[in-house]
Amino acid sequence: MRRLLTASAAIALLVLAGCGDSGSDGGSPAPGGQPALKKATLTLNWVPYGEHAPFYYGLKKGFYSDEGIDLEIKAGSGSGKTIQQVAQNNTTFGxxxxxxxxxxxxxxxKVKSLGVFLQKGPAAIEFLSDKSISKPQDLKGKTVGGTPGDAMYATFPAWLQANGMTASDVKVVDVDAAGKIPALSEGRVDAIMGFFHDQGPTIEAKTKKKVNYLLFADSGLNMLGTGIVVNESTLSGDKDLAARFVRATQKSWAEAAKDVAGAADAMVELAEQEPAKDVLVKQLELAIPLLELDKGAPGVNTDQKWKETIDLMVKYAKLKDAGEPSKYWDGSHAASNSK
Known part of the structure; x- marks a missing residue:
């Protein structure tokens, strides 16, 4: 089992090293007369993998402490459960x-997005390259492993429908998250649902075989991916904390994109992550293009992107009373240029 990261010790070292703690929310003075850092937690969508390296990079570089935040990063067990934790105020951010x-x-x-960073969703169907699969319709009659409760499992029927198929065209095999990769590598399923930038490099490292994938976003279901989620009570009660967290996260991602190896090193040091550094590097390298940095700073979205995702959810996922993007997203904290 991977150990959850408690960042307090790391932050303390950063402060002692002179990384600074400006932007404090005015808490009780710390020893030496400096304002105390504001404690906050971030629950990930899954156990740490390469996509999460920018958060650990931000911790190591002092980007969060610079904004007055003492951040603790917690592993997650699926986006749905992370959102529930935010809704129940069991974590500050998700x-x-x-x-x-x-x-x-x-x-x-009562939750909202503070900005989606992976503006092209990473959801995919993954399979070994020796399978005769090159388009969605090639999955007919095949077995696909998925984990009930995760994001891909919920949207897979919509992806089938978007490609002219029905649920009866494939056999879905329910497996737990830890069992998906063994099921694929051992030939018990033909393909699995997953985030290609996470599982792809992991499978290749374990099997020494090439992995191919069909990206949902390239085949009829281009929806926004992962981003920051917050409880509405935090937005109303501590908007400044939300703004500071977004700034630190934008800077963490922007700088990590320029220093992928350094971000992987920070994750190895602070998260004690199981995959080797080369796997983490590959995972982050695959994630960075999904930021679409050529269109703007990390985490800066447009109404149009949100409307496209909402429309797809209405059409394929039976989203009721959809409303406008402002129902789901508060983009006022995501500056067009990261700090």
Whole structure:
């Protein structure tokens, strides 16, 4: 089992090293007369993998402490559960996929996005390259492993429909998250649902075989991916904390994109992550293009992108009373240029 990261010790070292703690919310003075850092937690969408390296990079470089935040990063067990943790105020912020966020708001959860960073969703069907699969229709009659409760499992029927198929065209085999990769590598399923930039490099490292994939975003279901989720009570009660967290996260991602190896090193040091550094590097390298940095700073979205995702959820996922993007997203904290 991977150890959850408690960042307090790391932050303390950064402060002692002179990384600074400006932007404090005015808490009780710390020893030496400096304002105390504001404690906050971030629950990831899954156990740490390469996509999460920028958060650890931000911790190591002092980007969060510079904004007055003492950040603790917690592993997650699926975007849906992370959103629930945010809705129940069990964590300050969440890192979660957008489709389950929309669904959660639709059921009455008082949460909002502060900005989606992976503007092209990473959801995919993954398979070994020796399978005769090159397009969605090639999955007919095949077995696909998926984990009930995760984002891909929920949207897979919509992806089939978008490609002219029905649920009866494939056999879905329910497996737990830890069992998906063994099921694929051992030939018990023909393909699995997953985030290509996470599982692809992991499977290749374990099997020494090439992995191919069909990206949902390239085949009829281009929806926003993962981003920051917050409880509405935090937005109303501590808007400054939300703004500071977004600034630190934007800077963390922007700088990590320029120093992928350094971000992987920070993750190895602070998260004690199981995959080797080369796997983490590959995972982050595959994630960075999904930011679409040529169109703007990390985490800066447009109404049009949100409307496209909402429309797809209405069409394929039966999202009711959809409303406008402002129902799900508060983009006022995501500056057009990261700090």
């Amino acid at each position: 890192w979660a996929d957008t489709p389950p966020l929309l669904s959660g708001v639709g059921t009455g959860m």
